[in-house]
Amino acid sequence: MNVHIVNSCHIVDRKFQYGEKILIDRSNEQESLAEFFSAIYHEMKLAYPKFFKMDLLCKAGFLASEALTNGNIDKTTPKTDMGLILFNSVSSLDADEKYQQTTSGEEYFPSPALFVYTLPNIITGELSIRNKILGESMFYVLNKYDPDRIMEIITDTFNDSTLCSALCGWLDVANEEANVHMFLVKRNHSPQ
Amino acid sequence: MEELMLELKNEIIKVLNLEGIKPEDINDDDEMFSKGLGLDSIDALELIVMLEKNYGIKLTDPAKGKEIFKSIRVMAKYVAENRKK
Numbered sequence: 096m097n098v099h100i101v102n103s104c105h106i107v108d109r110k111f112q113y114g115e116k117i118l119i120d121r122s123n124e125q126e127s128l129a130e131f132f133s134a135i136y137h138e139m140k141l142a143y144p145k146f147f148k149m150d151l152l153c154k155a156g157f158l159a160s161e162a163l164t165n166g167n168i169d170k171t172t173p174k175t176d177m178g179l180i181l182f183n184s185v186s187s188l189d190a191d192e193k194y195q196q197t198t199s200g201e202e203y204f205p206s207p208a209l210f211v212y213t214l215p216n217i218i219t220g221e222l223s224i225r226n227k228i229l230g231e232s233m234f235y236v237l238n239k240y241d242p243d244r245i246m247e248i249i250t251d252t253f254n255d256s257t258l259c260s261a262l263c264g265w266l267d268v269a270n271e272e273a274n275v276h277m278f279l280v281k282r283n284h285s286p287q
Numbered sequence: 288m289e290e291l292m293l294e295l296k297n298e299i300i301k302v303l304n305l306e307g308i309k310p311e312d313i314n315d316d317d318e319m320f321s322k323g324l325g326l327d328s329i330d331a332l333e334l335i336v337m338l339e340k341n342y343g344i345k346l347t348d349p350a351k352g353k354e355i356f357k358s359i360r361v362m363a364k365y366v367a368e369n370r371k372k
């Protein structure tokens with residue numbers, strides 16, 4: 096294995112977990128997924144107004160990536176040796192459905208703000224801008240969550256590139272549920 | 288006009304998801320783009336949709352938005368003079 100996982104962040108069952116530690120547990124709250132994400136944003140004391148314009152997939156990835164990067168990477172320096180390798184099984188379904196609602200029915204007012212999120216890889220752009228990541232970025236849509244396949248793709252990517260680190264992981268957001276497992280991955284130093 | 292400006296402020300906050308911003312935070316003469324609210328080109332498109340949906344105003348030339356969305360006061364004046372509903 097040419098890489099190792101530095102830290103991880105998980106968003107499942109309305110819980111926000113960093114490594115083994117559950118930072119926020121709102122599983123008993125009656126709230127939408129958007130409200131849950133807003134609660135995490137405020138709890139983390141983030142200051143990035145663009146967050147509120149993002150679709151739920153980007154919000155999920157953004158929150159997890161903030162937990163992984165804050166204090167671990169310099170967000171102000173452009174990084175050509177850092178990349179993004181993301182996966183899910185539902186693509187941008189949530190944004191697609193919301194956009195479709197604005198184009199059907201009696202009132203036909205397609206929303207530009209929703210339309211711009213009707214691709215899953217928009218999140219790679221959002222995270223690249225936020226963290227000044229200029230290395231390779233990719234978003235795979237797989238049939239199902241398959242950790243072995245995901246790790247294989249990540250290690251292959253590191254083998255074929257000059258990446259030193261990457262934000263990687265699984266980001267499924269649909270039907271008011273999030274299933275997020277993101278990792279900060281770094282290349283192992285070659286033995287001297 | 289005051290009432291329309293307040294209505295526009297509330298609607299802009301809603302459609303553009305300007306969380307944490309209240310109508311009283313938006314000055315009537317502040318520039319809405321680049322400075323002021325710091326809106327972007329997607330926001331401009333969303334405002335064009337809002338004008339049509341709420342007031343029946345169809346902007347055929349998106350470039351005109353730059354002029355109309357200069358400030359809340361300018362926008363309210365344009366809406367008052369051109370609204371169909």
